[in-house]
Amino acid sequence: MPSLPSVSPIALFSAAAVNGPLGLGAVLQQALDTHWYVLGPQVQGFEEAFAAYVGVPHAVGVANGTDALELALRAAGVQRGDRVLTVANAGFYSSTALHAIGAVPVYVDVDEASLTLSPAALAQALAAPGPKPVAVVVTHLYGQLADMPALLPLCRAAGLVVIEDCAQAHGAEQAGRQAGAWGDLACFSFYPTKNLGALGDGGAVLTASPDRAERLRALRQYGWSHKYTVAVPGGGNSRLDALQAAVLHAKLPHLAAHNAARRATAARYNAAFAGLPLRCPPSVGADFVAHLYVLRTARREALRGFLQARGIATEVHYPLADHQQPAYPGACLAGGLPVTEAACATALTLPCYPGLPAADVERVVVAVQDFFAQEPPAC
Ligand SMILES: Cc1ncc(COP(=O)(O)O)c(C=O)c1O
Numbered sequence: 001m002p003s004l005p006s007v008s009p010i011a012l013f014s015a016a017a018v019n020g021p022l023g024l025g026a027v028l029q030q031a032l033d034t035h036w037y038v039l040g041p042q043v044q045g046f047e048e049a050f051a052a053y054v055g056v057p058h059a060v061g062v063a064n065g066t067d068a069l070e071l072a073l074r075a076a077g078v079q080r081g082d083r084v085l086t087v088a089n090a091g092f093y094s095s096t097a098l099h100a101i102g103a104v105p106v107y108v109d110v111d112e113a114s115l116t117l118s119p120a121a122l123a124q125a126l127a128a129p130g131p132k133p134v135a136v137v138v139t140h141l142y143g144q145l146a147d148m149p150a151l152l153p154l155c156r157a158a159g160l161v162v163i164e165d166c167a168q169a170h171g172a173e174q175a176g177r178q179a180g181a182w183g184d185l186a187c188f189s190f191y192p193t194k195n196l197g198a199l200g201d202g203g204a205v206l207t208a209s210p211d212r213a214e215r216l217r218a219l220r221q222y223g224w225s226h227k228y229t230v231a232v233p234g235g236g237n238s239r240l241d242a243l244q245a246a247v248l249h250a251k252l253p254h255l256a257a258h259n260a261a262r263r264a265t266a267a268r269y270n271a272a273f274a275g276l277p278l279r280c281p282p283s284v285g286a287d288f289v290a291h292l293y294v295l296r297t298a299r300r301e302a303l304r305g306f307l308q309a310r311g312i313a314t315e316v317h318y319p320l321a322d323h324q325q326p327a328y329p330g331a332c333l334a335g336g337l338p339v340t341e342a343a344c345a346t347a348l349t350l351p352c353y354p355g356l357p358a359a360d361v362e363r364v365v366v367a368v369q370d371f372f373a374q375e376p377p378a379c
Pocket of ligand 1: 065066067090091165168189201203
């Protein structure tokens with residue numbers, strides 16, 4: 001068999017491509033020279049800058065995005081046994097936070113095009129008889145802002161606390177209003193692959209409420225109102241460290257350019273795949289920051305194998321819906337979840353990150369086009 005020409009592999013994400021050009025070594029050295037490692041002035045400086053960037057008065061740095069969700073729920077007053085609406089196609093993060101509190105996730109289906117919380121399904125869930133939910137977690141999935149103008153009035157009419165999960169949507173906006181500036185509380189992750197990523201774990205909760213901000217500052221540090229005085233129940237240790245805050249602060253001015261680079265790759269893919277029998281992300285506008293480029297095809301496994309043979313990494317976000325996870329049988333569903341379940345069976349993520357070379361984007365394009373140019377196997 002003739003040997004294939006060797007080609008360099010294309011990764012799903014490259015930390016070197018994202019962080020390499022930013023001179024982060026000097027930033028770390030500067031932070032080290034302060035000898036302040038946990039919370040402190042670096043964290044406060046980043047919190048203020050990030051709050052101003054999103055357009056929300058208060059930001060509270062925490063240890064990661066999952067803690068951000070748990071602490072936001074606690075700051076909102078969600079308690080054991082409370083029902084909270086959320087989606088089931090977003091990687092189980094909101095479910096993890098809800099289970100940590102002992103609250104009950106109630107899963108609502110997502111919109112066919114955006115794969116974010118469906119306003120129609122939400123309206124149906126709210127009209128159903130039975131115990132009423134107290135809050136909703138809205139996830140801006142893959143970088144796509146959920147339909148907040150349609151969702152918010154429904155949530156307000158039902159008296160729900162609205163918590164945005166912005167872990168995949170730093171900088172996404174609609175009509176000048178960013179992800180994180182719509183709900184009552186907003187949660188961010190700064191995991192290294194996120195649009196704004198640290199060099200380790202990190203997270204934040206944003207809110208316009210000074211009372212909730214104060215509660216969050218207590219909750220992230222054992223429930224302390226003052227040192228060694230536990231005034232707020234349900235606290236823990238979830239502090240952002242100074243080195244991560246310094247890196248995040250230095251990377252924040254580059255976020256818009258990084259998002260534009262991601263969006264340009266997504267736009268190229270969408271244009272190239274327009275005539276193919278697959279489903280592309282619906283928007284490449286300001287409401288989409290292309291955290292992940294996820295297409296949908298019934299031939300996912302075959303396409304994955306084909307791309308792998310050409311050295312192209314792919315991933316599935318996410319193969320198993322929250323209500324299908326084996327650790328939590330008997331999940332509560334607000335109705336059927338046909339869109340969620342179909343998305344889990346067909347979603348495939350292609351490489352998309354700032355610094356992805358244009359030649360690699362074209363290699364991905366050609367590979368996907370070649371795959372669909374083949375005859376599908378007879379059933
Ligand atoms: C939508 C969403 N929410 C929450 C999280 C949790 O963030 P972390 O990994 O920082 O705990 C993630 C991270 O992967 C995420 O993608």
